[in-house]
Amino acid sequence: MGLEPSLYSGPYMSVSEITAEQLSVRLQAVGRGDRVALSEVYEATSAKLMGVCLRILGERSEAEDVLQETYIAVWRRAGTYDPARAGAISWLVAVARNKALDRIRSGKIRRASAPLDDAAEIADPARSALAEVESADDKKALMNCLEELDGDQQASIRAAFLDGLTYEELAMRRNVPLGTMKSWIRRGLIKLRGCLER
Incomplete structure (x- = not known):
């Protein structure tokens, strides 16, 4: 698929009006290496996934880093997405959540008491x-x-x-x-x- 595109360039975009079916189609296109589809997935979901990362990590800078890692993982692994097994947003939330938990487990961040x-x-x-x-x-x-x-x-x-x-x-x-x-x-x-x- 080539090098991973860099998506984060500033404040998070608001969630776009996109149906679950449209998001699933775009995520499958990402799996085929479509960079435009990845940008559309990012625009439609980055605010929600940032919320997931921020809730788990508690620090905005860490959440921003993990959000970027999430979309790199999406770019690499979207080919494994199967709409028959999970909805697109559920799959994306699972990737973001696991990346955030990995960051905590790595010892790079500690949550406050x-x-x-x-x-x-x-x-x-x-x-x-x-x-x-x-x-x-x-x-x-x-x-x-x-x-x-x-x-x-x-x-x-x-x-x-x-x-x-x-x-x-x-x-x-x-x-x-x-x-x-x-x-x-x-x-x-x-x-x-x-x-x-x-």
């Missing part, structure tokens, strides 16, 4: 359940384990980790207190990990 209630939002150094999504062999096991969770936990985990919604957004959508939402996700992740380790 946070209250105990925020513990669910701090990355676990163990292999994340989201990393399972990238592996075709493990995806079936992950989906089966997700099906074992109760409805609230399953829906909340899918929305947080596959769609990139924040705990606050989820709590507002479900009309529940923020602490309740964090508790659902925390308990669900514990069950999910136990299931995946069986």
Whole structure:
């Protein structure tokens, strides 16, 4: 595919009006080496993915670096994207999230101490359940384990980790207190990990 294009040139563009299907088509074009499609994917998704990186890393400069690494990874790996397995935005959020977690695990960044209630939002150094999504062999096991969770936990985990919604957004959508939402996700992740380790 040649050298990776440099996309970041300043402030983040706002999310473009683009349908999920159009984004999927453009992401598949990126997989065929289409640089224009990569620019369009960047324009449509950079604000959302910056939000994912910033939420995990907590530092804007680190989030900017990881965002750039994310789009380099997208350029290199878009050929593996399969729209039958995941939506384009879910796939992109998974790439961004994994890049951000890799940055934390590498020791290049340390998150500031946070209250105990925020513990669910701090990355676990163990292999994340989201990393399972990238592996075709493990995806079936992950989906089966997700099906074992109760409805609230399953829906909340899918929305947080596959769609990139924040705990606050989820709590507002479900009309529940923020602490309740964090508790659902925390308990669900514990069950999910136990299931995946069986």
